[in-house]
Amino acid sequence: MAKKKSLIVKSPDVLVSWGKELPKAVFPLEKGSKAAVVVGRQGIPKLFIFDTFAFLDVLSKIDEVLFEKLSAEDYYSKNINPSGWLIDTIESKLPVNENYAKSLKSSIREAKKKGWIPFELIEKKFNLA
Numbered sequence: 015m016a017k018k019k020s021l022i023v024k025s026p027d028v029l030v031s032w033g034k035e036l037p038k039a040v041f042p043l044e045k046g047s048k049a050a051v052v053v054g055r056q057g058i059p060k061l062f063i064f065d066t067f068a069f070l071d072v073l074s075k076i077d078e079v080l081f082e083k084l085s086a087e088d089y090y091s092k093n094i095n096p097s098g099w100l101i102d103t104i105e106s107k108l109p110v111n112e113n114y115a116k117s118l119k120s121s122i123r124e125a126k127k128k129g130w131i132p133f134e135l136i137e138k139k140f141n142l143a
Contacts, residue, residue, distance in 0.1 A: 027052050027060060032068070035059065043071045070104060073097045 032049035043049055047068035052061035064072065076097040081089055092099040136142070 027054050029053075029063075041072075041075065043068050047071050066104065066108070070101060073101050073104075077101060 030051050030053050032043060032051060035051040035053070044067065048065040049068035049072075050063045051059045052063070054060045074097075077095065080095045080097065084095060088094045089098065
C-alpha cells in the first residue's frame with residue numbers, strides 16, 4: 015500500500031541576519047555585534063538571537079530613549095528602567111578590554127609625571143568626601 019503525499023507543504027522557519035530584517039537606519043548595531051532573527055512562514059519574527067555585544071547595543075538604544083524621557087530618579091530605578099540596570103550588570107561581568115587597560119595605565123603614569131593631584135586628595139583637603 016503506497017503512502018499518500020500530504021498536500022500541505024511545511025516551510026521551515028528561516029534564520030535571517032539582523033541587518034536584513036531591520037534596516038541599519040532603524041536600529042543599528044555596532045560593528046562586530048552579531049544578531050539574527052528567526053522568521054516564521056508568514057514572515058513573522060519568532061525568535062531574536064544576540065551575542066553579548068549586540069544585546070548591549072539593543073539595551074543601550076532603549077536606555078538612551080529612557081534617559082531623555084525619565085526623571086533622574088526614575089532613570090536610575092531598576093524597576094522603571096531595567097535596561098540600564100541590566101547593562102551595568104552585564105558589563106560588570108565582562109573582562110576588561112586590554113587596550114582600555116593599557117590606555118588607563120598610560121594616563122595614570124602621565125598624570126603622575128605631570129604632578130596632577132588625585133580627586134580623593136582634593137575631596138579630603140576640602141572636606142568634600
